[in-house]
Amino acid sequence: MLFNSIDFALFLPIVFVLYWFVFNKNLKLQNLFIVVVSYIFYGWWDWRFLSLILFSSFVDYFVGLGLMKQENLTKRRILLLTSILVNLGFLGFFKYYNFFLDNFISAFSFFGTEIKANSLNVILPVGISFYTFQTMSYSIDVFKKKLEPTKDFIAFCAFVSFFPQLVAGPIERATHLLPQFYIKRTFDYSKAVDGMRQILWGLFKKIVIADNCADYANTIFNNSVDYSGSTLVLGAIFFTFQIYGDFSGYSDIAIGTSRLFGFDLMRNFNFPYFSRDIAEFWRRWHISLSTWFRDYVYIPLGGSRGSTWMKVRNTFIIFVVSGFWHGANWTFIVWGALNAIYFLPLLLTNNNRNNLGTVAQGKILPSFRELSLMLLTFGLTVFAWIFFRAENIVHAVSYISEILSPSLFTIPKFTGMGNALTTIIVTVIFVFIEWQGREEQYAIAHLGVNWNRSLRFAIYYAIIFAIFWFGGSEQQFIYFQF
Amino acid sequence: MKKFLVKVVLYTLLPVVLFLFTSVVLSLSNKDIAKNYKLNKDIENIIIGDSRTQIFQDKKIKKTKNIALGSESYYYSYYKLKYIINNNRQIKTVFLGSSYHSFSDYFDQYIYESDVISNYFYILPLLDQLSLFFNPETNLCKLIKNSVIKGFNNIFSIEKSYIGKSYIHNTNKEVSEKSIKDRINFVYLNKSKVREFSKLNKDYFNKIVNLCKDENINLILLKTPTHSLHNALIPEKFKIEYREIVTINGLKVISFDGLLNDCMFLPDGDHINKIGAEILTAKLAKYINLIQ
Numbered sequence: 001m002l003f004n005s006i007d008f009a010l011f012l013p014i015v016f017v018l019y020w021f022v023f024n025k026n027l028k029l030q031n032l033f034i035v036v037v038s039y040i041f042y043g044w045w046d047w048r049f050l051s052l053i054l055f056s057s058f059v060d061y062f063v064g065l066g067l068m069k070q071e072n073l074t075k076r077r078i079l080l081l082t083s084i085l086v087n088l089g090f091l092g093f094f095k096y097y098n099f100f101l102d103n104f105i106s107a108f109s110f111f112g113t114e115i116k117a118n119s120l121n122v123i124l125p126v127g128i129s130f131y132t133f134q135t136m137s138y139s140i141d142v143f144k145k146k147l148e149p150t151k152d153f154i155a156f157c158a159f160v161s162f163f164p165q166l167v168a169g170p171i172e173r174a175t176h177l178l179p180q181f182y183i184k185r186t187f188d189y190s191k192a193v194d195g196m197r198q199i200l201w202g203l204f205k206k207i208v209i210a211d212n213c214a215d216y217a218n219t220i221f222n223n224s225v226d227y228s229g230s231t232l233v234l235g236a237i238f239f240t241f242q243i244y245g246d247f248s249g250y251s252d253i254a255i256g257t258s259r260l261f262g263f264d265l266m267r268n269f270n271f272p273y274f275s276r277d278i279a280e281f282w283r284r285w286h287i288s289l290s291t292w293f294r295d296y297v298y299i300p301l302g303g304s305r306g307s308t309w310m311k312v313r314n315t316f317i318i319f320v321v322s323g324f325w326h327g328a329n330w331t332f333i334v335w336g337a338l339n340a341i342y343f344l345p346l347l348l349t350n351n352n353r354n355n356l357g358t359v360a361q362g363k364i365l366p367s368f369r370e371l372s373l374m375l376l377t378f379g380l381t382v383f384a385w386i387f388f389r390a391e392n393i394v395h396a397v398s399y400i401s402e403i404l405s406p407s408l409f410t411i412p413k414f415t416g417m418g419n420a421l422t423t424i425i426v427t428v429i430f431v432f433i434e435w436q437g438r439e440e441q442y443a444i445a446h447l448g449v450n451w452n453r454s455l456r457f458a459i460y461y462a463i464i465f466a467i468f469w470f471g472g473s474e475q476q477f478i479y480f481q482f
Numbered sequence: 483m484k485k486f487l488v489k490v491v492l493y494t495l496l497p498v499v500l501f502l503f504t505s506v507v508l509s510l511s512n513k514d515i516a517k518n519y520k521l522n523k524d525i526e527n528i529i530i531g532d533s534r535t536q537i538f539q540d541k542k543i544k545k546t547k548n549i550a551l552g553s554e555s556y557y558y559s560y561y562k563l564k565y566i567i568n569n570n571r572q573i574k575t576v577f578l579g580s581s582y583h584s585f586s587d588y589f590d591q592y593i594y595e596s597d598v599i600s601n602y603f604y605i606l607p608l609l610d611q612l613s614l615f616f617n618p619e620t621n622l623c624k625l626i627k628n629s630v631i632k633g634f635n636n637i638f639s640i641e642k643s644y645i646g647k648s649y650i651h652n653t654n655k656e657v658s659e660k661s662i663k664d665r666i667n668f669v670y671l672n673k674s675k676v677r678e679f680s681k682l683n684k685d686y687f688n689k690i691v692n693l694c695k696d697e698n699i700n701l702i703l704l705k706t707p708t709h710s711l712h713n714a715l716i717p718e719k720f721k722i723e724y725r726e727i728v729t730i731n732g733l734k735v736i737s738f739d740g741l742l743n744d745c746m747f748l749p750d751g752d753h754i755n756k757i758g759a760e761i762l763t764a765k766l767a768k769y770i771n772l773i774q
Contacts (some may be wrong), residue, residue: 006616020483187483196490207623457493464497471623473596 001044003253004207011041017258023361024196027184031158034181034261042127045167049125051354053229059086059137059161064149064156067142076143083139094124099328119285127167129325132164133292136158138174140296142371146270147175155181164257168250170288171266177265185262194445195259197460201444202252204463210245211472212423213238219387219415222447229408231381232399240382241427246478247286252442273431274359276373279352282379290327304347311347316340326388331396335387342380346399349401359438399438426470501626505604508633509611512604516565517637519645521547526572529769530559531579534706534752536649537759538577543767545774550579551601551646552731553592553716556654558602563690565605574774576694577736577766580703582720583669583752584687585727589678594619600628600645604636650756657709666715669752676717692732703728705737706762712751713739716735736769738762752757 001007015037023033043050053411063083066094081232108114138159141147150156161176165171220227220235251268258265273285283304284370285287293305298318304311323336346352359374366374383400414420437443444463448456526545530539533552538547549562557580567573583589592598599614603625606614614620672678694701708716728735730768742748747758753760 005618007618187486189483189486189623192486313651461497468623468627471621471627473621473624 001041003250003257005201012257012260019261022472024184027182028154030184031152031181034163035154035161038158038161038166039164042161042166045126048122049349051130052071052125052128052325053131053161055127055356056087056132056135057092057157059083060139060160061150061153061156063139063333064142065151067139068149075221080139080143084136087136090130091132094128096328104209106118113453130169130171131160131166133171133289134174135382137171138178141174147178148445151176152182162263163257163262164254164263164425165265168247168254169286170251170254170266171292172265172288173292177263179265182343188262191259191262195256195426197444198252198256198259198442200256200460200463201442202249202256204467205245205249205252205430207249207471208245209427210242210249210478212470213242213245213427213472215472216414216420216423217242217389221399224395224402225413227402228410228412229403229405230410231412231414233408234412234414236382236386236389236399236403238423240273240378240385241480243385243388243428244269267441271358271443273378273433274374274435275377276355276359276370277351277377278339279346279347280379282339282343283356289322293322297321304352308348312344315344330393331387331390332397334393335377335384338384338395342384361439422470423472483631504630508630508637509608509638512633515642516605516644519565519569519642520754521566521570521573521725523572525570526574526577526774527577528563528566528573529579530554530563530705531576531704532590533612533649533651534581534754535577535579535704536646536651537754537762538704539648539759539763541648542760542763543770546770548648549646551644552649552651553595553598553679554646555589555593555598556584556683557593557665558598560686560689560693561602561606561610564693567693567699573699575700575702575770576690577704578690579701579706580687580735581708581725582716582724584595584681584716585684585723586669586720587678587683589680589683590670591619593682596621596624597628597685599625600632603629604734610671620621628729632755650759651753657749657751659711661749662709662712663715665712665750670715670717674720679723687727688731691733701733703735704766705735705739706754707738707740707742707748709748709751712748736766738765741765 001011019033019037023029038225039050039053042053060083064078066079067076068080070329138147142149155178158181159172159174162172162177202330217235217239221239224232224235248269253264255267266288268286268288270284270287272281275281275284298314301314301317302310303314319336320333321336321342323332323334323339326332326335343352348352357369386399387396389391392398433447434443437445437447440446444459448459524545525547527543527547528533528545529540529548529550531550532554533550535550535553536548538546538548538550540546549566551558554562563576567576594614594617599620603611603614615622615625634640636644691701693699727733742754742758742761747755747761749755
């Protein structure tokens with residue numbers, strides 16, 4: 001069920017009340033309840049895929065136990081490999097089978113050999129890219145002895161299937177989330193209130209910003225041959241805000257919902273569009289995924305140590321694999337490679353850790369230099385998103401070619417442009433709110449906290465009103481397709 | 483915990499109560515307005531249907547009112563017609579737009595599309611309102627916003643959201659093979675597979691037929707023309723189904739097929755332009771003059 005659906009609006013309060021009033025008697029009961037409702041939540045999409053998550057849970061649970069008992073390095077490696085193969089096997093089959101098959105056939109036909117093979121009509125299970133990575137992190141951390149394997153199967157299943165973050169992250173580390181299932185949760189008023197506030201902001205980002213921008217991004221991208229370069233630039237910017245509102249909004253709802261149940265999830269977005277360079281952008285965008293790749297792929301490969309060639313190789317591997325994680329399309333690979341090209345100059349000149357703090361910290365406005373750097377980084381990101389959004393490479397190239405034509409200097413014009421002005425104004429206001437809250441966990445974390453109650457609630461009602469008044473056409477969360 | 487729950491309930495209650503109160507007021511008012519909606523006494527003919535039927539210019543047809551509305555499915559046409567007939571007993575004939583596309587399940591998206599629902603929301607029976615409100619396909623935020631705006635508009639404005647009027651779509655486009663194929667893909671295909679029939683639209687079509695029979699009103703179907711290429715590409719099952727429904731119900735059909743030059747009057751192969759509309763309006767006016 002979607003977070004912004006009436007199903008979830010009914011599901012959440014029922015689960016909340018049962019969790020705190022009925023199933024809080026002891027820890028095991030609390031965890032078991034989490035497992036049951038998480039499976040209901042996941043099964044709401046398609047009950048058939050429950051078998052996958054259950055199987056994945058079984059494999060990694062027993063791999064963990066096996067690693068606990070086994071000291072022989074070869075056997076430990078075999079156990080770890082089992083976990084990785086099972087999880088990546090599921091991912092590879094459901095997500096990448098047709099992609100590899102099609103490219104295999106294309107490659108052979110390029111050399112004059114025709115191969116006939118049937119592509120499969122495979123449905124991609126929602127969230128598979130997320131929970132497989134989450135369970136693999138458990139196996140890897142147990143292998144590295146960073147984490148004691150758990151004997152509590154219920155707690156482990158709860159960790160794997162925890163419903164707020166099951167289908168689109170944040171991809172939690174076992175070292176962070178699993179121990180939270182070992183302690184009975186007690187209700188924390190301020191945590192719950194903060195959670196509600198974060199859910200509200202997440203809904204605003206998704207329904208108002210993302211869904212409205214999606215309408216125009218889709219119109220422009222789906223009919224890009226009909227539009228001028230300036231309109232295509234606008235389309236790319238709309239998509240830039242769509243993907244941010246959509247994904248960070250989902251993460252906010254996931255984190256806020258978790259707090260209602262006494263859990264803390266890792267932060268997934270840290271105002272990435274205020275980054276001053278690409279390295280900073282990647283420290284702030286989809287943090288759970290980028291840190292996963294950093295810790296489990298980049299660092300084992302040698303990271304940024306070693307020769308220049310090693311640095312270049314590792315950087316490309318990490319960004320291309322990260323791009324490929326998003327989907328079985330060459331566009332995602334190109335998007336990843338493009339980000340690698342952006343990142344490499346910073347890495348090779350040791351400038352990739354220049355901007356570790358928050359931009360204009362403690363100040364109201366950025367300096368001219370900071371603003372210029374943010375705009376440049378934003379521009380590079382928007383350009384890369386074109387590949388992410390395009391149907392295929394040909395579409396992306398033709399999109400960019402038209403942008404780089406003289407029609408770039410015409411006034412943008414597209415269907416629904418009149419209504420787009422409202423969306424643009426609301427998005428600008430949204431950017432200001434995000435700017436003022438850039439030093440917080442999320443933009444409205446402390447907005448009005450010190451004001452009197454009436455004023456504070458007026459703000460909350462204004463946000464709720466904005467959600468209903470300015471809400472766009474309902475769109476699926478983008479990251480559900482990954 | 484208690485403090486949290488009390489606060490959540492109290493502060494959620496305020497907008498919920500406000501919304502419920504507004505809905506009740508709007509529902510009662512709109513239904514009352516619909517029940518008392520009077521056409522001019524000389525109006526004896528009603529034209530009803532979707533965007534294809536909106537093209538008929540009622541100002542040029544005597545004793546006729548066009549209340550067709552874009553994206554209107556038979557589900558909504560039925561409830562609208564029920565109110566109009568009940569309060570305008572002088573009506574003798576209903577001209578209902580109907581063609582091969584009418585029973586394609588592509589129409590279902592318009593039944594649950596919030597912008598469309600909001601036109602009719604407050605004149606629907608309570609159970610239907612609740613069913614649409616809680617339907618997972620409905621965009622709730624948009625529905626609430628648009629139906630409240632249109633609900634108030636219906637109270638204070640002469641024009642009602644559910645009463646359509648003569649209107650021409652797609653005036654400036656040029657027909658092309660691509661535009662025709664795009665329409666076919668949109669109306670009759672779903673990811674390259676032939677669509678199913680819309681059960682809801684078929685059910686409410688039958689309800690309209692029965693309503694007219696019960697009220698002793700002459701029901702005539704209006705079949706607007708389509709481009710010959712468009713017509714050739716329509717999957718056969720929709721043509722067969724249409725003919726069967728017409729035959730089973732013993733309905734009269736005024737077909738405008740073949741009356742218009744493809745390229746000049748059918749911009750997307752499926753909707754008629756201004757000049758084509760004038761031609762068809764004249765033909766319908768002539769027909770009505772003959773029968774009345």
